[in-house]
Amino acid sequence: MQDQRQVAETIFKYALKAVEPAQLIKRAIRIDRHRLHCLDDIVELQDFNNIYVIGAGKASAPMAAAMEEIIAAKISRGAITTKYGHATPLQYIVTTEAGHPVPDANGLKGTETIKSILESATENDLVIILLSGGGSALLADIPLGCTLSDIQQCNELLLQSGADIVEINTVRKHLSTVKGGQLTRIAYPAKMITLILSDVLGDPLDTIASGPTVPDPTTFADAWEVLEKYKLLNKVPDSVLIYLTEGKAGTYQETPKAGDRIFERVSNYIIGSNHLALAFAREKAEELGYTVEIYSEQLKGEAKEVAKTIVSYAKEAYKDKSKPKPYCILAGGETTVTILGNGLGGRNQELALAAAIELEHQAGITLLSAGTDGTDGPTDATGAVVDSTTLFQAIELGIDGNVYLKNNNSYHFFRQVGGHLITGPTQTNVMDLIIVLIHT
Numbered sequence: 290m291q292d293q294r295q296v297a298e299t300i301f302k303y304a305l306k307a308v309e310p311a312q313l314i315k316r317a318i319r320i321d322r323h324r325l326h327c328l329d330d331i332v333e334l335q336d337f338n339n340i341y342v343i344g345a346g347k348a349s350a351p352m353a354a355a356m357e358e359i360i361a362a363k364i365s366r367g368a369i370t371t372k373y374g375h376a377t378p379l380q381y382i383v384t385t386e387a388g389h390p391v392p393d394a395n396g397l398k399g400t401e402t403i404k405s406i407l408e409s410a411t412e413n414d415l416v417i418i419l420l421s422g423g424g425s426a427l428l429a430d431i432p433l434g435c436t437l438s439d440i441q442q443c444n445e446l447l448l449q450s451g452a453d454i455v456e457i458n459t460v461r462k463h464l465s466t467v468k469g470g471q472l473t474r475i476a477y478p479a480k481m482i483t484l485i486l487s488d489v490l491g492d493p494l495d496t497i498a499s500g501p502t503v504p505d506p507t508t509f510a511d512a513w514e515v516l517e518k519y520k521l522l523n524k525v526p527d528s529v530l531i532y533l534t535e536g537k538a539g540t541y542q543e544t545p546k547a548g549d550r551i552f553e554r555v556s557n558y559i560i561g562s563n564h565l566a567l568a569f570a571r572e573k574a575e576e577l578g579y580t581v582e583i584y585s586e587q588l589k590g591e592a593k594e595v596a597k598t599i600v601s602y603a604k605e606a607y608k609d610k611s612k613p614k615p616y617c618i619l620a621g622g623e624t625t626v627t628i629l630g631n632g633l634g635g636r637n638q639e640l641a642l643a644a645a646i647e648l649e650h651q652a653g654i655t656l657l658s659a660g661t662d663g664t665d666g667p668t669d670a671t672g673a674v675v676d677s678t679t680l681f682q683a684i685e686l687g688i689d690g691n692v693y694l695k696n697n698n699s700y701h702f703f704r705q706v707g708g709h710l711i712t713g714p715t716q717t718n719v720m721d722l723i724i725v726l727i728h729t
């Protein structure tokens with residue numbers, strides 16, 4: 290019988306390949322003679338004077354590279370902003386590398402370049418926008434009366450506050466003139482096609498990268514409420530409070546809402562998501578002879594608690610004769626870790642370590658938990674694979690898994706015991722995958 294850890298890794302890597310940004314772009318867009326086909330949009334290229342390509346996000350460079358392969362010299366101008374270390378050589382599209390998750394001066398410069406392109410767009414131009422996770426920090430601007438350091442401080446406070454991404458981006462959208470549908474305001478009446486790689490549970494268009502080409506359902510008052518809810522009103526800089534107060538009073542234009550005519554010529558498409566990665570994981574597992582069950586596409590919550598729930602479910606499935614073996618349970622989403630110790634790790638390694646503890650006396654179950662971006666927490670691993678032998682090996686080495694878990698030190702646990710999954714940065718991010726293989 291093949292090593293189940295290797296099988297789990299094969300399934301994971303297959304799913305990862307399917308959500309490579311360049312593959313996704315090539316699947317979504319093609320040119321046939323003078324026509325550009327993009328999902329529900331078919332446009333005649335000769336109807337446009339210019340084609341502009343802009344983008345922001347951690348995956349925007351490989352997305353842009355694929356666009357260059359497809360439409361090459363037809364691109365009149367282009368600009369993307371990506372995270373430091375995430376650029377790829379491009380010929381027609383200018384790349385800016387900038388700060389993430391907290392915006393920096395380079396992010397501002399990159400956004401100015403993007404804005405200048407959009408300001409020149411007319412109704413006879415086509416703008417293609419490439420968005421992925423990280424876009425909110427990378428598409429950076431400063432509201433009136435604030436400084437970059439005010440906005441950086443506000444972002445840091447929000448990121449540490451426990452607010453979820455919908456809440457964080459509600460504030461970000463209202464401290465910006467480009468997020469929350471506002472790029473569309475600048476480019477209107479150009480034809481806009483936005484291609485999006487989702488890193489948010491449920492793929493909410495208005496939240497991913499702060500939805501710069503999507504109607505925004507949130508308001509200045511909502512942004513204020515988020516700061517209030519997380520007790521940040523007396524922590525964020527005064528300039529931020531003044532801006533939001535004036536925004537609530539109507540001094541600044543609200544973000545554009547559904548029904549606004551500026552969205553008439555805009556198409557937003559999710560081209561890659563956790564759902565898609567799970568579909569490919571299922572395909573591979575079935576090809577390898579597994580009966581597959583998708584346990585959840587919305588996995589969230591404390592990593593070690595999620596581990597307990599999934600392992601207990603897997604133990605039931607192991608005993609359940611109505612579930613044909615070999616059996617595969619798949620889950621997708623993004624868990625969180627409340628850091629109480631001072632160790633090194635990430636949510637996937639923590640989940641895998643907690644699962645290893647639960648699997649101590651349970652043969653026949655292998656669990657892989659890994660992030661699709663190639664980095665789990667501040668480590669070079671993207672996750673780990675465990676089974677009933679993991680804790681046994683740890684005990685042999687005199688390592689107490691519970692101590693490592695308590696200290697949020699999953700990285701050093703797997704470093705010594707083995708089980709790390711290391712892919713290197715993948716340039717994609719559609720959250721995490723959990724693959725559980727059951728054999729009797």
Ligand SMILES: O=C(O)[C@H](O)CO
Nearest residue numbers: 422423424425497498
């Ligand atoms: O950039 C962002 O807002 C997050 O990555 C969610 O898309």
